[in-house]
Amino acid sequence: xxxxxxxxxxxxxxxxxxxxxxxxxxxxxxxxxxxxxxxxxxxxxxxxxxxxxxxxxxxxxxxxxxxxxxxxxxxxxxxxxxxxxxxxxxxxxxxxxxxxxxxxxxxxxxxxxxxxxxxxxxxxxxxxxxxxxxxxxxxxxxxxxxxxxxxxxxxxxxxxxxxxxxxxxxxxxxxxxxxxxxxxxxxxxxxxxxxxxxxxxxxxxxxxxxxxxxxxxxxxxxxxxxxxxxxxxxxxxxxxxxxxxxxxxxxxxxxxxxxxxxxxxxxxxxxxxxxxxxxxxxxxxxxxxxxxxxxxxxxxxxxxxxxxxxxxxxxxxxxxxxxxxxxxxxxxxxx
Amino acid sequence: xxxxxxxxxxxxxxxxxxxxxxxxxxxxxxxxxxxxxxxxxxxxxxxxxxxxxxxxxxxxxxxxxxxxxxxxxxxxxxxxxxxxxxxxxxxxxxxxxxxxxxxxxxxxxxxxxxxxxxxxxxxxxxxxxxxxxxxxxxxxxxxxxxxxxxxxxxxxxxxxxxxxxxxxxxxxxxxxxxxxxxxxxxxxxxxxxxxxxxxxxxxxxxxxxxxxxxxxxxxxxxxxxxxxxxxxxxxxxxxxxxxxxxxxxxxxxxxxxxxxxxxxxxxxxxxxxxxxxxxxxxxxxx
Numbered sequence: 358x359x360x361x362x363x364x365x366x367x368x369x370x371x372x373x374x375x376x377x378x379x380x381x382x383x384x385x386x387x388x389x390x391x392x393x394x395x396x397x398x399x400x401x402x403x404x405x406x407x408x409x410x411x412x413x414x415x416x417x418x419x420x421x422x423x424x425x426x427x428x429x430x431x432x433x434x435x436x437x438x439x440x441x442x443x444x445x446x447x448x449x450x451x452x453x454x455x456x457x458x459x460x461x462x463x464x465x466x467x468x469x470x471x472x473x474x475x476x477x478x479x480x481x482x483x484x485x486x487x488x489x490x491x492x493x494x495x496x497x498x499x500x501x502x503x504x505x506x507x508x509x510x511x512x513x514x515x516x517x518x519x520x521x522x523x524x525x526x527x528x529x530x531x532x533x534x535x536x537x538x539x540x541x542x543x544x545x546x547x548x549x550x551x552x553x554x555x556x557x558x559x560x561x562x563x564x565x566x567x568x569x570x571x572x573x574x575x576x577x578x579x580x581x582x583x584x585x586x587x588x589x590x591x592x593x594x595x596x597x598x599x600x601x602x603x604x605x606x607x608x609x610x611x612x613x614x615x616x617x618x619x620x621x622x623x624x625x626x627x628x629x630x631x632x633x634x635x636x637x638x639x640x641x642x643x644x645x646x647x648x649x650x651x652x653x654x655x656x657x658x659x660x661x662x663x664x665x666x667x668x669x670x671x672x673x674x675x676x677x678x679x680x681x682x683x684x685x686x687x688x689x690x691x692x
Numbered sequence: 693x694x695x696x697x698x699x700x701x702x703x704x705x706x707x708x709x710x711x712x713x714x715x716x717x718x719x720x721x722x723x724x725x726x727x728x729x730x731x732x733x734x735x736x737x738x739x740x741x742x743x744x745x746x747x748x749x750x751x752x753x754x755x756x757x758x759x760x761x762x763x764x765x766x767x768x769x770x771x772x773x774x775x776x777x778x779x780x781x782x783x784x785x786x787x788x789x790x791x792x793x794x795x796x797x798x799x800x801x802x803x804x805x806x807x808x809x810x811x812x813x814x815x816x817x818x819x820x821x822x823x824x825x826x827x828x829x830x831x832x833x834x835x836x837x838x839x840x841x842x843x844x845x846x847x848x849x850x851x852x853x854x855x856x857x858x859x860x861x862x863x864x865x866x867x868x869x870x871x872x873x874x875x876x877x878x879x880x881x882x883x884x885x886x887x888x889x890x891x892x893x894x895x896x897x898x899x900x901x902x903x904x905x906x907x908x909x910x911x912x913x914x915x916x917x918x919x920x921x922x923x924x925x926x927x928x929x930x931x932x933x934x935x936x937x938x939x940x941x942x943x944x945x946x947x948x949x950x951x952x953x954x955x956x957x958x959x960x961x962x963x964x965x966x967x968x969x970x971x972x973x974x975x976x977x978x
Contacts, residue, residue: 509960
């Protein structure tokens with residue numbers, strides 16, 4: 358009893374975030390032997406094995422990223438694209454134009470606010486549902502899991518079509534339901550005339566689509582929380598919140614942090630949900646950084662403006678990405 | 693001892709609170725599945741109910757008219773064909789390259805191994821437009837617009853990072869001793885891989901390929917930008933043809949969406965357990 362006691366209030370129990378046993382220890386133990394054998398014959402073998410992957414990733418990720426940088430300092434428009442003429446160098450002109458444009462700052466502000474709302478809702482609801490799942494009867498948990506997987510498996514294109522239909526001004530279910538409560542005035546209400554309402558629908562779609570991943574991952578982490586510790590804490594008179602704060606939370610914290618960081622990156626890059634709900638041509642009030650870059654490149658055919666905005670986005674996100682990597686390294690995921 | 697009496701005393705109270713929680717859990721399940729229900733039910737109800745200001749939660753009758761209209765929409769069969777060609781080729785190619793890389797990362801300690809893993813995780817976080825514009829420009833210069841191969845290359849590489857990380861997770865779980873004893877018994881390194889490692893790796897490969905297949909099947913943005921030829925549209929781009937200036941044929945759109953989502957749902961049910969595990973380490977989204 359006393360041992361459990363000290364543990365309950367002691368330092369968090371380190372638990373690998375990977376719900377699957379990875380057999381890390383055995384591979385670590387084998388490492389020196391593998392190395393020795395490798396020394397003897399074919400030190401180059403691993404390099405041959407990874408060569409195709411490196412070439413492919415370099416061709417489709419790293420080269421375009423480099424080209425994004427190069428194009429940002431040029432002025433590539435429709436003429437240069439089709440004639441193949443080299444685009445003229447313009448130095449920092451694209452960046453000074455963009456950063457001097459108040460629209461860019463509005464778009465950035467909108468992107469950050471939208472991301473913050475989506476991440477807060479997703480992580481908050483996701484954590485509550487994951488905690489709830491532990492307390493459910495087995496059959497209810499099964500029903501909820503099936504519902505989550507069904508929602509998760511909807512292709513984005515399909516999910517966007519469903520939400521577009523539900524929020525349709527004429528034939529949408531949402532208007533019908535609201536009209537039943539509030540009055541006939543709501544029939545024919547166009548949700549997208551007011552960007553705040555429009556973003557409400559978009560947020561619904563984003564959060565609905567992201568919750569299954571968050572719940573399934575956090576629930577997997579929660580199954581790692583030792584039950585004896587929670588029971589011991591309960592016996593010692595800890596409140597439900599106290600148990601959560603000192604026993605449950607420390608165990609799931611690394612996973613929660615990683616999922617939250619990923620959500621920040623994904624929701625910052627939200628593109629499809631807005632693009633599809635606004636019929637492939639979002640109005641300027643609906644542009645986030647991704648769409649702003651897209652419309653500059655493909656609607657205004659100023660490809661260099663588009664890449665410069667994309668590059669700024671990459672720089673803005675790199676801090677979050679580095680934080681995510683450090684978390685991964687800390688938990689020993691990259692070993 | 694005291695604990696048992698205490699829990700007994702608590703039991704009636706607990707049961708009651710569990711009932712409340714169960715109702716809450718069912719409520720959440722209803723909310724989560726409702727859009728899926730609405731998709732299926734709308735695809736099956738008559739068009740007069742869809743084109744109505746008074747949407748009802750239950751259909752009055754069931755019809756397959758919407759499916760008939762969806763199938764009759766131009767380019768339906770070519771879209772299935774395009775989606776299959778592009779997704780399957782990309783996944784097969786991607787799996788071969790990813791397995792090789794996963795073996796190297798999982799079995800050998802070599803210089804550059806960790807940076808390679810980090811790069812694989814990092815590239816998945818790049819915003820799509822940062823890739824889309826230069827890839828479009830490059831493919832345009834190479835004559836890859838409107839060609840399947842352009843899309844195949846993009847999808848193939850898009851599957852690589854998470855597939856490599858996921859398969860690597862399975863590789864490290866196969867004891868090296870198995871391989872070594874096979875080699876002691878006279879098999880070559882390749883023979884040991886083919887006869888010992890590969891069979892053990894097969895379930896992991898299957899899960900990774902299904903996941904990659906679903907991702908390629910669902911992709912729409914690159915397909916929309918890189919393919920302009922109607923007869924080469926993939927299914928997702930073909931879905932956009934249900935919306936014209938005269939409005940959207942929601943009944944047919946819902947029917948077509950149901951057909952596209954159905955294989956994905958089935959595949960998801962098969963791999964959902966493995967996916968949750970692979971996702972936390974692979975940093976990819978479904």
